[in-house]
Amino acid sequence: MIKLQIGSPSVTIIDAHKYWNATGIYIEIGASYRFEVEGEQFWYDAGIRSNANGYTKLWLRWAEMFRRKPNENWFSLIGNIDQSSEQEFLIGKKLEKHQATSSGELFCYANDVPIMYFNNHGTLSLTITRLS
Structure with a gap:
């Protein structure tokens, strides 16, 4: 497991x-982090294209x-610590x-209905930087 040093970014694929x-x-715990999906990156919920901010449909x-x-x-990008439902964040x-x-x-995961991941595709590159 990687423990980030302050100011040293790490990139992971979601x-x-x-x-x-x-x-x-x-x-x-107590440390601060910045998370960023840089540039124009998209993933797909069936045929619906989305960036990491997700989408809405009436x-x-x-x-x-x-x-x-x-x-x-x-399809918003969600972070989670140790797969705990109490430790999730947008x-x-x-x-x-x-x-x-x-x-x-x-x-991390794309926010979707649990049984619907079979029709999802695409990846995002997420940069994580420890700030303090």
Whole structure:
């Protein structure tokens, strides 16, 4: 597992098809991190193209409550510490500063309905930098 040094970024690939993307990066409680998906990068929910901020569709409103993070956009990039439902946070295209409230491995995923990952494809390159 990689423990980031202050100011030294690490890049990891997040696959839309995977329910959990293990990053191998150890997040430390109390430390601050910046997360960024640089440039124009897209992944796909079936045939719907999306960036890391996700998307909304009126015709999908009925299903929003079934998403893993119901209050966040479809296909928004979500961070998670040790696969704990209490330690999830929105990353999106850029999260300027996130102070970790627990320690553990960083996992990421595209926000979707749990049984619908089979039709997801594409990857995003996520840069993580420890700030303090």
